[in-house]
Amino acid sequence: MNESDLHRRIFARSADLAAAFPGVVVGPGDDCAVVKSASGDVLLLKVDQVVEGRHFRPDTPIDLIARKAVARTVSDIAAMGGVPRWGMASGVLPPGYPHADELCARLAHWGRHWGAPMVGGDIATGPEGCPLSLSVSLVGVPHTPRGPVLRSAAMPGDxxxxxxxxxxxxxxxxxxxxxxxxxxxxxxxxxxxxxxxxxxxxxxxxxxxxxxxxxxxxxxxxxxxxxxxxxxxxxxxxxxxxxxxxxxxxxxxxxxxxxxxxxxxxxxxxxxxxxxxxxxxxxxxxxxxxxxxxxxxxxxxx
Amino acid sequence: MNESDLHRRIFARSADLAAAFPGVVVGPGDDCAVVKSASGDVLLLKVDQVVEGRHFRPDTPIDLIARKAVARTVSDIAAMGGVPRWGMASGVLPPGYPHADELCARLAHWGRHWGAPMVGGDIATGPEGCPLSLSVSLVGVPHTPRGPVLRSAAMPGDxxxxxxxxxxxxxxxxxxxxxxxxxxxxxxxxxxxxxxxxxxxxxxxxxxxxxxxxxxxxxxxxxxxxxxxxxxxxxxxxxxxxxxxxxxxxxxxxxxxxxxxxxxxxxxxxxxxxxxxxxxxxxxxxxxxxxxxxxxxxxxxx
Missing domain, CATH: 3.90.650.10 (PurM-like C-terminal domain)
Known part of the structure; x- marks a missing residue:
């Protein structure tokens, strides 16, 4: 099953989320999910990943790996017209990985840089031969008063x-x-x-x-x-x-x-x-x- | 550097977050981070991971892998006295992994089960020999009126x-x-x-x-x-x-x-x-x- 087919199945399974869970405004399928807190504050939620060998090379500098991991997810918040507020990062490291502290420091730096300090995270060590992978989750807020800009609202003639x-x-x-x-x-x-x-x-x-x-x-x-x-x-x-x-x-x-x-x-x-x-x-x-x-x-x- | 040393450095670097970013109430170091939305709604943020060979075995049933990935993070929301509201999941899969759709379906199931539908996610394919790993992020809300229960507020005589x-x-x-x-x-x-x-x-x-x-x-x-x-x-x-x-x-x-x-x-x-x-x-x-x-x-x- 390729990525597009997998996405179609995921989106089909989650089509009822907004009806079933009142706080969900937009579920999977746009650049970000859109949810509403108790007082009606609208939030943007997004997770994205980078994997060694797919999104960066073994010799890519640590700072650029961390930068890309954060920037990819920030770009999705930008695509909704929003701003990032808070971030979390998780990573699976090869055994004995010598750059764990530098990696965490640079993830923290880039989170702050784009306005989303890393307020949580988790680091796990994988088995021998495991590639370095990072997952970054962001919570953002949409533009006021425009609100979240979806990909689904283009109009004929645009x-x-x-x-x-x-x-x-x-x-x-x-x-x-x-x-x-x-x-x-x-x-x-x-x-x-x-x-x-x-x-x-x-x-x-x-x-x-x-x-x-x-x-x-x-x-x-x-x-x-x-x-x-x-x-x-x-x-x-x-x-x-x-x-x-x-x-x-x-x-x-x-x-x-x-x-x-x-x-x-x-x-x-x-x-x-x-x-x-x-x-x-x-x-x-x-x-x-x-x-x-x-x-x-x-x-x-x- | 072991996990405890790495954590100490991460916590030291983020000690100023609550002062530097007004929406941050509690940064890294508790079961969850605590943040505040524009209207003052308090939110709990948490990410946790499971990695093949560390948290489950290659022959662990798909449903139990997905269950553990979600349940570990739900447990951290429980430890603040909160309830989970929304989830996101990301995963790095071995090449040609045949259970991607089942895995996503079971992650979606367990998210709904504990009240946190998966509103976003990302699946990436790793290089040959890559272990299966999953990262689950949750947004929760604390108990009203008690508020988030921290690990730092024990009192002498308790x-x-x-x-x-x-x-x-x-x-x-x-x-x-x-x-x-x-x-x-x-x-x-x-x-x-x-x-x-x-x-x-x-x-x-x-x-x-x-x-x-x-x-x-x-x-x-x-x-x-x-x-x-x-x-x-x-x-x-x-x-x-x-x-x-x-x-x-x-x-x-x-x-x-x-x-x-x-x-x-x-x-x-x-x-x-x-x-x-x-x-x-x-x-x-x-x-x-x-x-x-x-x-x-x-x-x-x-």
Missing amino acids: EVWVTGAIGGSLAVDGSGTHLTFEPRLSEGRWLCDTLGPDLHAMIDISDGLGRDAGRVAAASGLRVVIEGARVPLRDGTSDISRAAADGEDYELLFCIAPGTMTKAMVGGAAMTRIGRVEPGTGCALVLASGEHLDAATMGWDH | EVWVTGAIGGSLAVDGSGTHLTFEPRLSEGRWLCDTLGPDLHAMIDISDGLGRDAGRVAAASGLRVVIEGARVPLRDGTSDISRAAADGEDYELLFCIAPGTMTKAMVGGAAMTRIGRVEPGTGCALVLASGEHLDAATMGWDH
Whole structure:
């Protein structure tokens, strides 16, 4: 069973959660879960992991491992337009791992850096041959008054935009940004501040522009069309169909009411209109040649 | 560096969290962290893990692996007198692991069972030879009006009590309870309901009665004396000094104002007075022979 099939089963099993548990607003399937405390405070909950050999290499510096573990999860809070408040980290270490204290110190550092101090954690030692793995859980709060920005609320006619540039995050020469990206927290907040209810849907690009745009389409019951020629590519990247599949961009893809974002509003910020939302299903990447690719099947399925 | 040294460093680094981040009430070092939402709702946060070869065996049934992963964390919420509300689970699986869907289904089941539906999660595949590991994060709420019961608030003169019986949780014949224990949620709530502010301190016994009693002593700046002959031992267990070191009991150890719990209140409930709190430091286990053992060094250091 691949990841997509497993996710479908998990989401199907949890489809009744919001009805069965009154504090649950949004269960599994968006960038974060959304829950409500007794007084009605809305909270964002998210967990994500990094595993040696999958998300970093045995020789990746400890600080960058810790940074990526925290930043991945922060990026999901950013994708809801929220801010992180509190974090917890757990890790399974190889036997005799000599960097446990440094790793914990750097996890603590990066949690504070993004406003979510690590208030809890657990370290376990695995058996011989065990890879290093870290799991980071965050509790965040959504933007007030906009509230959590879901991936399921795109509207027909919406413009599709992205922050920054896409592709090359895993460049083999080590210049890739998958370890050093800046989670788009301030951009997510700025979009909520500026567009309010005209900001309809948002997601962070972790598994590839094509696949993640496809997720917005599927969750919203609509079709997303990406115009390849409009997609800003990272320096050193020139193949849009490859860039759209690279993943680990951690840029925000968002859908807004047409005409609501003016040139003056964007100013110097790196935000680019790359496509539109239509009635239908799936996600098409339209190349300059006119060729249509099925973008929703591009990218990582892990 | 062993677990205790690592914990000391983590706690030292996070000593300023409550001052530096206004939403943090209690940081790392208790059974759960305690935080406050915007409207002042108090939340309990906890993460814990299970790793193949450490907390379960390769042939442990999937359902019991999932149950233990959730129950360990629920036990920490119980130790604060709280109830779990929402959960998240992450797991690193061996390549080609055939039980991923069943594992997720059973995690979802046990989350609902204890009132904390799994609202988020992440599954990653590790490299060849990677053990199965699971991390469960819970958000809970403390008892109203008692509030979170910390391990640091024992008072000189307190009586020390435990729920249930101790020892033999890892019995080699498979009769051990480490996979099937019932987290003491209802007992924790009952103690808050019944004793209110006379319930001073509480902890769950995960690393051994001696070591965990020693943690209450250290956190409270006091000495705990356990009378070995009073400690209820699980059937098949007869050696108190071994039982106090076994760990994985998941019973509650709690400190209460002297004379506040009457026989009538306890009724049929399995709760036993086993010791007292005194000025001083450390934790002594006093045997029937009169011998004093240093209980705080017993048990697991992992």
